[in-house]
Ligand SMILES: Nc1nc2c(c(=O)[nH]1)N[C@H]1C(S)=C(S)[C@@H](COP(=O)(O)O)O[C@H]1N2
């Protein structure tokens with residue numbers, strides 16, 4: 001995430017629609033013919049997601065950019081690393097666990113979970129703390145619906161999330177000076193987690209999530225900086241106190257717990273007033289700057305969650 005690590009320029013070539021459609025037909029056909037494991041087929045079916053009212057009209061980021069310009073430090077710190085070095089990562093079969101302050105702790109296979117949930121396609125704005133942005137069509141379901149299955153207790157005030165940690169499959173987690181205190185962790189206040197905008201994403205562009213985008217299941221919180229949107233989630237724990245988060249632990253003066261997109265609160269090393277939409281001009285530096293919106297444009301939906309809070313102190 002540090003700004004001095006200049007990103008590789010991403011290819012902005014768009015996958016031709018015909019290639020994309022052929023791949024979907026192949027997958028659907030293969031699933032129907034039983035060529036893809038039983039656990040994979042329910043999710044493919046579920047990804048014929050119904051459209052949702054949450055759909056911004058901004059121009060979509062080309063799929064090629066969204067899948068080659070990534071932050072996923074478990075696979076390396078450069079933007080191209082997650083796409084280049086995540087081929088050993090096995091996102092299926094996958095079990096996700098919900099525990100802590102809940103009446104009904106649960107542990108469930110991710111494809112069984114997807115089959116149970118109401119999967120929608122939503123087009124969200126996404127803003128990284130590094131001042132770049134994307135607009136992506138996500139397939140997913142509300143985190144609120146998942147948490148309700150576990151029945152949070154009255155004492156639960158926060159939700160802690162944890163990414164899988166698999167040194168054999170993740171070339172970025174080894175080394176003598178770990179970049180982050182692995183496993184990657186994030187957290188939300190319970191009311192933020194229960195907000196209808198808060199999505200558990202299982203796909204992008206109508207297909208399952210690629211490894212580099214957080215397969216098989218990740219969080220998307222569109223009014224917060226991108227690092228809150230934790231990838232490849234293995235465990236969700238309901239807790240009473242504000243949980244530690246990876247970036248807040250690494251650099252507390254740079255990355256707060258709340259991390260709401262706020263153009264008026266600069267990062268200590270750069271301005272947050274503007275952003276560059278990735279893909280519009282090919283990579284970061286060629287993209288034109290545009291103004292960053294309060295809560296990334298979702299103020300009408302979420303500003304009330306922070307009524308009475310000083311959003312400069314609680315960055
Ligand atoms: N486990 C994990 N989750 C993560 C990260 C990471 O390094 N590890 N990076 C975060 C950051 S900084 C951003 S901007 C988004 C990027 O998501 P994308 O690559 O799908 O655009 O993922 C977030 N989730």
Ligand SMILES: [Mo]
Nearest residue numbers: 128129226227
């Ligand atoms: Mo980010």
